[in-house]
Amino acid sequence: MENCMASIDFNNVTAEFPIYNANGRSLKKRLIQVATGGKLSADERGHVVVRALEDINFSFKDGDRVGLLGHNGAGKSTLLRLLSGVFVPTSGVARIEGDIGSLIDISLGIDPEATGRENIYYRAALLGISKSEIERRFDEIVEFSELGDFIDMPTRTYSSGMHLRLAFSVSTIISPEILLMDEWLSVGDANFQHKAEARMTDILNSTKILVVATHSRELVLNTCNRVIWLEHGKIKMDGDPASVATAYFGM
């Protein structure tokens, strides 16, 4: 396991979304007004298609800490979904070796009517963590979340901070080879943040490849060793953090 190399290879990857409920013409008109976002076009049958990503090429290997920069709608989320295997490219080849963990939308699957305890099991099942594993680490998760007796209360009674602490505590027990993130996770009060920061560092150190979509210059400069700047679904720049950040954020 330890000797296995994780790797990601994207070869001319394109992702196109059909938009069925839109009027082709009016959308075409709006095309001119769209400042950011993927390219809109019509396919051979006249359907309106959003080309969220076009001819993306890159390969990541062990040790890569990749930051994805780009405006809203530039294709960052679509790229993360292709990396997670949720989307299969419309054309091109996406080869991903290694098990993937995602810290995107850590609250997904949390049922407000269910107790914290139940939600730990739901969330873990969604992440593919076995029941025995979760039972073994249950106390650790509860302790980390600092929820105490609230763990047996419905999560709708939680404050938003407690909610996030619960989601964070379950979601971060993973240690994947490839980690996907959408912005840095920052939860709770100062004290919890400190703990969370330490745990994030732990995960990051054990993961082989990190891909994080962000708008933060600090994150790119402090965490990443490679940055890809996406614009209109294409790679505008791919290089070391300092130079891409300078080009993207300006001096």
Next chain:
Amino acid sequence: MTSNSIFNALADIVSSAKRYPLVGMLGWADIKQRYRRSRLGAFWLTVSMGVMIASIGLVFGQIFNTPMQEYLPFLALGIVLWGFISSNVTEGCVAFTSAEAIIKQLNIPLFVHVLRCFWRNFIVLGHNIVIIPIVFLIVGKPLTLTMLLFVPGIILLSINLLWISLVLGVLSTRFRDITQIIVNATQVVFYLTPIMWAPSLLPSRHAAYLLNLNPIYHLLEITRGPVLGTTPAAESWIFSIAMAVIGWLVAIVIYNRYMRRIPYWL
């Protein structure tokens, strides 16, 4: 990885089956979510179905002039099983669309969502089935050994419902109108199928001919028949088995072709 062999669909189905703890949990969570903070929980469904059976039974038992000992068990089984069939079919249509958040975020085999929908409705069936022994007790209908045939019957019904949900789920993710069409169609099928009325009430041979073409009739025959103490006709078995085999073949072809488009369609 991008090869388009039929094994993609099969691999998805097999790995979905392996995620049975997740399926089980999500199915139960659906039930719990619907009935949380209510004391009777999912038995509310049973109560309302019981009330419906009692009222239809009283009215139509009189109209058809059938003895209650025969009519009530027939009706109760028909309605309970129909509830299982129709909710599987209509909820199967939204199996993928209702799981949009999960599908777009986590790489979980997609057939999990069809299984979740089936399992949820199977749990509901488990609640509703308690009506049957109560009805049998009330009208004093005896139990028979033929009842054991219910087990293969319900398995065969389930195999059929799974492919129907899968096909409808895929198609209605792409064409959202299908859900509405199916909801309407199930209402029509309810009246066309001998659930409230017994097949013996049909006057002519032509009508009986139509009945034999109704797949739901055969699926009901192999499940309802044994519990009522009648051995289902061989043709009902054959029809149901053929439907399962052909249906699954068609389903796999469709699923294999469109499986990867589902996240894009959501």
